[in-house]
Amino acid sequence: MAPDDITLKLRDVRAASGLSLSKVAEMTGVSKAMLGQIERGESSPTIATLWKIAKGFELPLSALIGSGALRDAATPDVFRTVTFPGSIEVKIVFPFDPALRAETFHVDLAPSQSHESAAHAAGVTEEVFVLNGTLDILRDGAWVPLQAGQGLRFAADLPHGYRAGDQGAAFLNMHHYAQTDTLAAIGKV
Amino acid sequence: MAPDDITLKLRDVRAASGLSLSKVAEMTGVSKAMLGQIERGESSPTIATLWKIAKGFELPLSALIGSGALRDAATPDVFRTVTFPGSIEVKIVFPFDPALRAETFHVDLAPSQSHESAAHAAGVTEEVFVLNGTLDILRDGAWVPLQAGQGLRFAADLPHGYRAGDQGAAFLNMHHYAQTDTLAAIGKV
DNA sequence: ATCACATGTGCGCTATAACGCACAAGAGGA
DNA sequence: TCCTCTTGTGCGTTATAGCGCACATGTGAT
Numbered sequence: 001m002a003p004d005d006i007t008l009k010l011r012d013v014r015a016a017s018g019l020s021l022s023k024v025a026e027m028t029g030v031s032k033a034m035l036g037q038i039e040r041g042e043s044s045p046t047i048a049t050l051w052k053i054a055k056g057f058e059l060p061l062s063a064l065i066g067s068g069a070l071r072d073a074a075t076p077d078v079f080r081t082v083t084f085p086g087s088i089e090v091k092i093v094f095p096f097d098p099a100l101r102a103e104t105f106h107v108d109l110a111p112s113q114s115h116e117s118a119a120h121a122a123g124v125t126e127e128v129f130v131l132n133g134t135l136d137i138l139r140d141g142a143w144v145p146l147q148a149g150q151g152l153r154f155a156a157d158l159p160h161g162y163r164a165g166d167q168g169a170a171f172l173n174m175h176h177y178a179q180t181d182t183l184a185a186i187g188k189v
Numbered sequence: 190m191a192p193d194d195i196t197l198k199l200r201d202v203r204a205a206s207g208l209s210l211s212k213v214a215e216m217t218g219v220s221k222a223m224l225g226q227i228e229r230g231e232s233s234p235t236i237a238t239l240w241k242i243a244k245g246f247e248l249p250l251s252a253l254i255g256s257g258a259l260r261d262a263a264t265p266d267v268f269r270t271v272t273f274p275g276s277i278e279v280k281i282v283f284p285f286d287p288a289l290r291a292e293t294f295h296v297d298l299a300p301s302q303s304h305e306s307a308a309h310a311a312g313v314t315e316e317v318f319v320l321n322g323t324l325d326i327l328r329d330g331a332w333v334p335l336q337a338g339q340g341l342r343f344a345a346d347l348p349h350g351y352r353a354g355d356q357g358a359a360f361l362n363m364h365h366y367a368q369t370d371t372l373a374a375i376g377k378v
Numbered sequence: 379a380t381c382a383c384a385t386g387t388g389c390g391c392t393a394t395a396a397c398g399c400a401c402a403a404g405a406g407g408a
Numbered sequence: 409t410c411c412t413c414t415t416g417t418g419c420g421t422t423a424t425a426g427c428g429c430a431c432a433t434g435t436g437a438t
Binding site: 209210211221222225226229235 | 384385386387388389394395
Binding site: 233238 | 426
């Protein structure tokens with residue numbers, strides 16, 4: 001890929017918002033002239049200014065960077081069950097999808113049952129949403145108490161654990177694999 | 190947030206690869222001195238050079254951009270609520286994280302209430318997991334019935350809709366943004 | 379000890395990103 | 409028409425990204 005493949009979508013974003021260069025300049029702190037040049041491809045902005053723009057629009061930085069985008073299709077629901085190494089049994093709610101880099105499990109813990117998990121690979125983030133009962137999550141050495149309807153997002157590349165309350169617990173467990181697994185592609189890890 | 194929140198992960202990536210500045214300079218076409226300055230935070234690179242670096246490592250650009258990540262954050266004892274353009278009100282369970290490109294909402298529908306959503310931007314995938322009641326999802330022109338404990342994953346860049354059953358419905362709604370998102374978050378939709 | 383080589387950092391120079399300001403073109407209004 | 413406001417673009421200046429080169433340090437090897 002040539003460096004020309006960087007398509008900045010500022011023009012699209014601004015068009016969608018219906019704002020003028022002046023307005024955008026005002027809300028981002030980036031000069032009107034510079035914004036124009038960026039849109040026209042006459043200037044290659046610093047990430048610092050790109051950040052300012054993204055912040056102004058309240059957009060993730062990646063929203064402004066056009067790269068090779070993978071498209072994705074729908075996947076229906078099929079519940080397969082899988083036993084984790086840690087010996088607990090989980091149901092697959094959403095299977096892993098390479099495009100999303102995510103998968104979702106449904107976990108059931110018996111009353112007071114606990115499960116400790118070793119550190120996952122770097123860049124793995126977990127999200128837990130409690131469906132029923134109460135659940136304590138061990139993260140960073142401390143137990144975080146959660147009730148039904150509450151959620152917690154944490155980095156899973158550290159040792160962590162789950163512990164159900166007196167009435168057991170059911171929760172959704174989303175695993176997000178950041179693009180850090182690309183480190184694997186380099187050779188190390 | 191100050192622009193200082195941009196943490197470039199070049200140092201981490203290079204450390205993981207075990208390569209020297211010279212080697213990286215050679216394979217990326219970016220001067221050794223500049224690479225050093227970027228790692229030390231003394232220089233804010235252009236996206237052009239950032240692209241060269243990413244390309245040299247055969248990494249996606251986003252792999253080098255540190256989200257300024259909250260990552261570990263979000264214990265939503267306090268739910269923030271947000272009203273969708275479509276007029277229904279949703280609670281934010283997990284806020285958008287650039288690294289994950291995902292956010293999760295908690296949606297409550299009154300009995301028989303329905304909500305239609307226009308097509309989102311290309312590359313948006315939704316996951317729905319029903320917590321309570323029954324829910325029908327309009328996808329691809331057909332209504333898919335779901336009960337509590339069931340989930341559905343579908344491409345959201347087509348018109349789609351939700352319809353609660355007789356007792357109403359509560360469900361989690363995960364939005365995954367492929368690298369093309371942009372427009373959806375702005376408000377245009 | 380001295381050599382040979384590779385590591386990362388500092389210096390001077392050039393290219394250019396980013397700014398403020400001014401200007402030309404268009405859109406209504408009176 | 410003339411006036412006023414806003415649109416986006418061009419110009420001159422300053423700040424800084426990015427380069428090549430040289431230097432200081434470090435690590436073995438002989």
